[in-house]
Amino acid sequence: MQGWDGGGEDLPARREAREEKDRLKAEFGARLKVLLDLTGLSSREFAARYPAYKDSTVRKYTLGTNLPPWDFLHDLLTEVARRTDDPAAPQRRTELFTAYRTVLVTIGADVRGSDQNSLLLRLLDGEETLHRLREELAEVRARENQLLADLEEARRQTASPAARERQRQLEEETRTLAHRRSELVRHRGALVADLDDCRARLAVLEEADGPGDLVPTGTRAGAGPHQPYVPPLPPAPPASPEPSKSRGRRALRLIGIAAAVVLLAGGGAAVGIWATGDRDTGDQAASPQPTTPSASATPSPTTPAPTTAEASSAAPSSAKPNATRWTGHGVALTYLDLDTVPVRVLSSNNDASVWASYSSTDDEVTLYGMNGGFFTTEPTIATWDAPAKPDRQGCADRISTTATETLPVTPGARFCVTTAEGRTAYIEVEKMDKALAAYTATITVWEEGTGASS
Known part of the structure; x- marks a missing residue:
């Protein structure tokens, strides 16, 4: 006679589902082990170089016992790139993050949940959104800088009706961009706070060494008890007909961002963190990002x-x-x-x-x-x-x-x-x-x- 749990699901089916999840995690862990071997570092040496992780934690990731956070994948790939010359590295990065997300979703992770794997998925998707926010902020700031130069030039011109109208248009666009930047900064601040919260709770769950794929009661049908409010991203203002004349390093970074978006179109996470300007320094996250204590x-x-x-x-x-x-x-x-x-x-x-x-x-x-x-x-x-x-x-x-x-x-x-x-x-x-x-x-x-x- 088959046994039944309280939810009406038979035990053999549950056992089979558990074995399938363990297989997927083990396969992903084997992929991480290959990458770790490419770095030339043992798990202990990697933990010494990246003190956010314990030696035992790194071994759990490579064995497939636990799935790692987004940060670990980024650090591991950074170390691989430092020690190897692989022209296909961007493609391999996209493939790794695509496989990572597929495993999380397949084993039942849900961004609305508060179990360990759901937090990992939320961290992954949140970092991708954060990348897009930084990308747009960089573009807004570059346009603002150009507008400041154009305004200065317009003010030096003769006070003709055409010059006054030109100045009025530039001032209006400047106000619109300033509002847009404020909205992006507000959204980024809320998202950074949520990602910090995800990392803090992941650290607690890893320390407790509990199972990472059990969804707590109350999180299957809606937002979990810890689901924070992240304001929706406001729509962008109409594009200005004025071409941006930003030069130098800022322009190169924007080109790099576009390349990253193309390479990650297959579903990978954000690649690289991009520099921004200085118009919102007062709203940077003030608290350090929590992390698992290091044994090194x-x-x-x-x-x-x-x-x-x-x-x-x-x-x-x-x-x-x-x-x-x-x-x-x-x-x-x-x-x-x-x-x-x-x-x-x-x-x-x-x-x-x-x-x-x-x-x-x-x-x-x-x-x-x-x-x-x-x-x-x-x-x-x-x-x-x-x-x-x-x-x-x-x-x-x-x-x-x-x-x-x-x-x-x-x-x-x-x-x-x-x-x-x-x-x-x-x-x-x-x-x-x-x-x-x-x-x-x-x-x-x-x-x-x-x-x-x-």
Whole structure:
């Protein structure tokens, strides 16, 4: 006689469904194991390099016991790209994220649920939406910058009726874009808060080591008890007939974004994090991204700056070129967002302006610039070797002439850095802090960003 559970489903069918889910997870874990082998790192060495993960957690991912979060896939592929020269890397990335989403949906994950796998799916889809938001924000800011230049030119022209009408049209478009930017920033803030919440609850579930594919009661037919409100993305304003004349790095990044969207059309997640301007720095997420505590001796990326750090308060109310936005001492040199006030320590190199990679023995520490597109690192850091400390222009000039992708970190080393939002920063390495297992540094960030006038 067959046994029945309370829901009327027979036990053999449940057992068969469970075995199918385990098979799918094991197959995906085997795919991750191949990628980990390509990095040349063991699970322990990978956890030492990326302290957001434990050695035991990495092994669970590669065995298919648990499915990993979006961040792990990104970090694993970044490490593979650093150690191998694979021209098909973008395609492999798309295939991996497509397979990842397929497995999550097949084993019953639902973005409305609050079980472990549903949180993973929500994190994946949320990161893709966040990528699109950043993409549009970059376009809006580029157009705003061009409008400012056009307005300045229009005001210098003779006060003819045609010139006044032209100025009125530019001012109206400027107001429309400012409103659009505010809506995008508001939506991004709510989405970032939801993603942080997803990561926090995933960390708790991984620590509890419970099954990740059981949907709690009340989440099958609608939004789960933890489902936050994320405001809908407002429609874009009508396209302006004025062509954008943005040049240089901003234009290259927008081209890279378009390439990413094309390559990910098959259903993959967002690829790479793109820099933005400086018009919304006041609404950056203030709390560090939660993560599973690390068992390695490498610094935890969620460790805040030491309480003994001396830091200035918030940025000036009106941004002035070359003004000091923030300065602080004793900041742990790990994954740093240099555009927040105060500087924020992140859980991974996603969105980091600069980040340091520590070896297991701390005898090799490497400083990296911003993530570029498709596993690349942008040349956004430079060594400062002049006797006196630099000002903003001195650092900016050094970056424009000698910027590179990576540099070695030693006590007393000094660096000039371009932040994710186009500001300029100066980092002076202090010493290795044994309690943090990381170098500490004095950091100065100047106010001017991509949206400021030169």
